[in-house]
Amino acid sequence: MRDTLIVPAMTFAKVAWQDARYRTPRFTHTTDQHLESTLGWLKRAQDQFPSGGVSYGYSLRGGFLPPYRETSGYILTTLYRAAEQLGDQEYSDRAERIARWLVSVQNLDGSFSNPKFGPSGIVFDTGQCLFGLVAAYERTADDVFLNAACNAGRWLVDALGRERMWKRSEHKATAHTYNSRTAWALLRLHQIAPSPSWVTAARSNLNWAVENQTPSGFFVDNAFVEGDAPYTHNISYAICGLQESGWFLDDSRYIDAARRCSDAALALMRSDGFIPGQLRADGRAAATYSCLTGQAQLSIVWAKQFESTGDSRYQAAARASLGFVKNHHRVHDANPAIQGAVAGSFPIWGRYAPLSYPNWAAKFFVDALLLERKW
Numbered sequence: 001m002r003d004t005l006i007v008p009a010m011t012f013a014k015v016a017w018q019d020a021r022y023r024t025p026r027f028t029h030t031t032d033q034h035l036e037s038t039l040g041w042l043k044r045a046q047d048q049f050p051s052g053g054v055s056y057g058y059s060l061r062g063g064f065l066p067p068y069r070e071t072s073g074y075i076l077t078t079l080y081r082a083a084e085q086l087g088d089q090e091y092s093d094r095a096e097r098i099a100r101w102l103v104s105v106q107n108l109d110g111s112f113s114n115p116k117f118g119p120s121g122i123v124f125d126t127g128q129c130l131f132g133l134v135a136a137y138e139r140t141a142d143d144v145f146l147n148a149a150c151n152a153g154r155w156l157v158d159a160l161g162r163e164r165m166w167k168r169s170e171h172k173a174t175a176h177t178y179n180s181r182t183a184w185a186l187l188r189l190h191q192i193a194p195s196p197s198w199v200t201a202a203r204s205n206l207n208w209a210v211e212n213q214t215p216s217g218f219f220v221d222n223a224f225v226e227g228d229a230p231y232t233h234n235i236s237y238a239i240c241g242l243q244e245s246g247w248f249l250d251d252s253r254y255i256d257a258a259r260r261c262s263d264a265a266l267a268l269m270r271s272d273g274f275i276p277g278q279l280r281a282d283g284r285a286a287a288t289y290s291c292l293t294g295q296a297q298l299s300i301v302w303a304k305q306f307e308s309t310g311d312s313r314y315q316a317a318a319r320a321s322l323g324f325v326k327n328h329h330r331v332h333d334a335n336p337a338i339q340g341a342v343a344g345s346f347p348i349w350g351r352y353a354p355l356s357y358p359n360w361a362a363k364f365f366v367d368a369l370l371l372e373r374k375w
Helices: 002-021 031-047 069-086 089-105 123-140 143-160 177-192 196-211 232-249 252-266 292-309 312-326 359-372
Strands: 057-059 356-358
Touching: 002 057, 031 069, 031 089, 031 359, 057 359, 069 089, 069 123, 069 359, 089 123, 089 143, 123 143, 123 177, 143 177, 143 196, 177 196, 177 232, 196 232, 196 252, 232 252, 232 292, 252 292, 292 312, 292 359, 312 359, 356 359
Parallel strands: none
Antiparallel strands: 057 356
8 A cells, every 4th residue: 555655646746847847848759659658548547447447547646546436437438539549449449348347237216326426327427338338339239238228317307307408416516607518418318219208308407508608608507616717627628518419419509608708718819829727607717727628629629610610720729739639648658557647737746636647547548539530
């Protein structure tokens, strides 16, 4: 136990010292070099435990932490995309291992829980695992994934009930606008198991999210904790859920709401790609650090808007935001625990996932890199 605490402490002390001294970009690497390095780290994170799930990440709190169900659920979709784009079957095999692990830990009622908070299902976690189950069924046609996905979908519909926002079975029993991403998961389920109940529930929540938009373009009720300023991570979740759902449903209300929010975030970007890690609903910055996860997610949002509209502003924004993450990506490091990893924040002690390299930061970085390499 002593070694598992001392080694991470030494690692993060070194990283903090480097971040404090940072002045100019450390490295210049190609997109594929960043991609190979990050995928290598995700493989090591998965291999830390025999279950097949992906470790939460590498943390000061004890090195590699146990597998995280929520993010493993959508990491497997990234691995499938990597397999297709890079022509490497290993990533597909790893994705299926995650999917089978998810089925093994799914609650009997169809939900997914986070053992850290107890055995009860959590709405957002279940939604993100649903993405993985849908993708696994699309690739394998194995009914075990279809059944698990439908069970998750039914639980989500029941959890919404007659409400327009998920509040029961959510973090601190608080409604979150970023559950638009959970609504999108229900629409993905509709693609493999059509049912009006999935669409009705999704639209109900998406309509509520649109009504939560302020004149600034940002949303209220979008932080993990009520009254807090949302991270760009939360903001990107909300944008992505509305944007993807809008395209799926061909509904301009959702597309326009997503565009207004992403344009508001773009207006706050510095010339070096930096975006404040937390943004208030009125559009004011609430942080001086970067949430690197949110930076990668916003790059994805803008890349897809460029693909949809052809507007070069979005291509430039996607490259700038992703470039900021690249400049703080440890492509080469003597320590395999952080080689290829993406920190929660820059500097490493920033408020978002401080002193850690979370697996979902790597996931969204890979997604953004896969989009960039198409251009």
